[in-house]
Amino acid sequence: MNAQSLVSPGGEGARSLRFAALLATYMQSANLPLPNSALRLIQGSLSMTDDQAGWIFTAYLAASAISMPIAQWLAARFGLKRVYQAALALFVLGLLLGTAATTSLEFVGARIVQGLASGVLAPLSMAIALETLPLDKRATFGAKWTAIVLFGIVSGPSIGGWIAEHFGWRPMFYLSVPLSAFIFLVVALLLTEKKAGKPPAFDFFGFGTFTLGLISLQMLLDRGERLDWFASLEIWLEAMASALGFYLFVVHVLTSNVHFLNKRLLKDRNFVLSTVIFFALGFVLLSTMALTSPMLDEILGYPPDTTGALTIPRGMGLVGAFLLMGRLPERFDRRFFVAAGIAIVVYANWLMLGYSPLMDEWPVAVAGAIQGVGLGILMPAVSKVAFSTLDPTLRPEGTGLFNLARVYGSTLGVAIVQLFFFNNTQAMHMALVSNLTPYRAAAHSLTSAPLQALEGLNEMITGQAAFIAVIDQFKILLVVMLVVSPLVLFLRKPVAAN
Known part of the structure; x- marks a missing residue:
């Protein structure tokens, strides 16, 4: 500065x-x-x-x-x-x-x-x-x-x-x-x-084109479902603006000598791979919260204070593991802890697939605490690996890009899980309703049921569909961590910081 x-x-x-x-x-x-x-x-x-x-x-x-x-x-x-x-x-x-x-x-x-x-x-x-x-x-x-x-x-x-x-x-x-x-x-x-x-x-052209691409993509994801996707002129314009912004940014990075993203950062294998893993970490970090709290509050009917309290075990696991990793001796290879952190997060997301409308608070608390521990191990470990081989003169710029990867991962992660959540809720609602026909014994009496009873039944079906859709989104988070897990094999052994 x-x-x-x-x-x-x-x-x-x-x-x-x-x-x-x-x-x-x-x-x-x-x-x-x-x-x-x-x-x-x-x-x-x-x-x-x-x-x-x-x-x-x-x-x-x-x-x-x-x-x-x-x-x-x-x-x-x-x-x-x-x-x-x-x-x-x-x-x-x-x-x-x-x-x-x-x-x-x-x-x-x-x-x-x-x-x-x-x-x-x-x-x-x-x-x-x-x-x-x-x-x-x-x-x-x-x-x-x-x-x-x-x-x-x-x-x-x-x-x-x-x-x-x-x-x-x-x-x-x-x-x-x-x-x-x-x-x-x-x-x-x-x-x-x-x-x-x-x-x-300051590279205003690079910053402007990247911002255009990012915001247009964000608007496309947020507004697409409401506007019936490419049946809307607005979605077409946002898609073209996003493609144009990212295209100009990539061309600018490859052809210009001065821009706010230093090309030398992309030559360090550990930094690039660790940044991708950190992006995935951001994708999971806030997306889990964006799914769990509405599940408890809106679908299962928990009061806001209980919903908030159930985030505490995850927070304790995350911050506790993060602080313990800070006391780890330098002689331990951080690549092992990157792999361990990813494995623990994957296991926690797998536990979330077992959530049920009949469960009490304990499954949420346990899965959240385990995921918190995994994230708390992964975050400092992958940060250490990312900067251990990076030229010290590039570390200030690298730090900015590294932290932005987490923010961008969280931004797109929340948008994507929300998008698939609404799509899956509608699809599951249609699938469940299709089985309620006058020819099924359980639904035979519905033809003479009062309107209030039919509304109650529809609300129950909507709740069931929404819960199934939430579980489907936890699968997305599980897949994201599985996709980046092989990158650990390509990380070089960290060297002592200069």
């Missing part, structure tokens, strides 16, 4: 600033899944359809994926302190817009505002925290920062569920307003800066 903050490592001021930066990191990550345990309440008050409920996740993620690559350039161009405070103000604006929303589109728009601010807050919070540390402690700080991000993701639904159950869903967003005010005040009092003497260079 060309614009550097004037923060002296050590002292009470530096510790307070680091605490504020880490608090912002936790806050922005916790707000991503915060509404997940209260979807039924949000849908009811905003007349939100099932497919629009999926936008609550994807809008935040896609917006973060847009703003994250440009965060460092903004800080270098306009000043870290100024950009950081603007992002905090934008984040609060998104929170307030969310609480004031009266329609589903207004709420999704508020989530987009939150996501744009979150994509800036995340990398700049880490930059501020790093500047408050002595040089000899910065190398090990990344693991702690990632643990806080994960803790926010896994604890958000339990916090949101408890607040929604006792006070309604809108107050869950007010919780971050005083936190944001505190962070803003600490930054205003303790952080000083100097602006860059020369405006930094």
